[in-house]
Amino acid sequence: MSDVTEALESVLGERVRREPEILTAHQRDTWVLGELFDYRGEAGPLPLAVVEAESAHDVSETLRLCRAHGCPVVTYGGGSGVCGAIRVGERTVVLSTRKLAGLVSLDSGDLTARFRAGTFGGDAERRVREDGLTIGHWPQSIELSTVGGWVATRASGQYSTAYGNIEDLVLALEVVLPDGAVLRTRETPRAAAGPDLRQLFLGSEGTLGVVTEVTFSLRELPPFHFRQAFHFAGLHAAVEPVREILRAGWRPPVVRLYDASESNRHFGESCPEGRAMLILLHEGPEPAALAEANAVSELCRSRGGEEADAAAVDRWFDERNEVPGFRTFIEKGIMVDTIEVASTWQHVTQIYDAVTSALKEVPGILVATAHTSHAYRSGANLYFTFAVRPDEPGEMASVYAECWRRAMRATLANHGGIAHHHGIGRVRSGYLAEELGTAGVAVLRAVKHALDPDDLLNPGNLLPPQGPEAKG
């Protein structure tokens, strides 16, 4: 047993787990490259121990002891991250939030609910629904991810167009800093008390502190829902109507536009071959939701849209969180992944064309498609899916990296932002300097150094590699 494990056990007792199956289950997140390494028996080192913290005090003690022993700490929520943000190195302790779960307080008058960070998203949503309320955050991974993980990755939900992304839903945070101190932001609807410290931890991916509590600002459950679908001549033809819907001030919670290939894949006969499907959800007080649906319908029809069978939208809702695992593809020699980027309206179709064309030139490419699932006044995201089967199974990792390189390059060359909601992790860290600029990365490094001078919280994640590891 190592010194640090002994020290942790003396303070935290049975909360320190060292069973082989528990260590193995906490080695990595859901990144497809991690899955490939696992499949090849190259999973890398196991953590020294997994600490199942039950309180902010346990988290403080873990960070304090690991710091005293110079031992890296990786926080593990649901492990559903898809960018390689969790990958255990040598002599690493994993801090699991699995037992740091449950509701702390709910105030239905103020519309606030405070959860411990390891609460799974589905559990949190079901709990507030008991009181007729909703968080309004519906990532596809709602049952796989934790509320602390949502904060740490700046996650987006399927209803973001009306309700916003995680940064719009979080009222306050409790965070344990790398030296064990506890930071709590005040539960007020707004503050002009210097920079917003919540933002420092939103997207920090376990590198600046451990989120231990998340307070949400809730909504009443909407009393009425209305689903709609239209198909257009193609993604290009439909982007402008979507922009106009947002510009006119309408805010359907769900606004998803699929290119022709994805429309065919998801909606089959409900969307004629070669057409692009737009699906929408309107909700709220019935008159408001119906007014929005009517206005959207008029706008879509006047821009070449044809109404599709709303049953296609019902099917999408029923199946929206079902996704095949990466392993089944890897076993067939295929690497599949998704890449989400964002841009202002004027560049959306340009980025769509540039990224899909760049991906289609990769030898062995099988699929290069996209949809947009989050729309804003000034732009939208693009969510690409690619599948590639290199001739040689030994090339799966390098061809995968080449797909990412091409997608990132094409996005940056066309004024896009490299990450809409999955985060940076290891898959994008080599491109972060181009996203933030030299000054931006310097700020991030200075903050990291000030809070975590020994670089012990999730080292190797998020910040661009320096020295020989750096890539472009």
Ligand SMILES: Cc1cc2nc3c(=O)[nH]c(=O)nc-3n(C[C@H](O)[C@H](O)[C@H](O)COP(=O)(O)OP(=O)(O)OC[C@H]3O[C@@H](n4cnc5c(N)ncnc54)[C@H](O)[C@@H]3O)c2cc1C
């Ligand atoms: C099938 C599938 C669908 C997905 N759909 C979506 C989607 O619709 N929208 C979306 O945004 N994402 C989606 N994701 C990605 C993923 O679910 C999100 O990034 C999610 O927010 C991660 O939460 P988690 O609890 O699993 O975090 P983890 O994977 O455990 O960790 C992610 C990162 O956050 C850090 N971290 C976790 N908890 C804490 C904490 N309490 N304090 C500090 N750091 C912490 C970890 O160290 C790591 O760096 C999807 C993933 C999958 C596999």
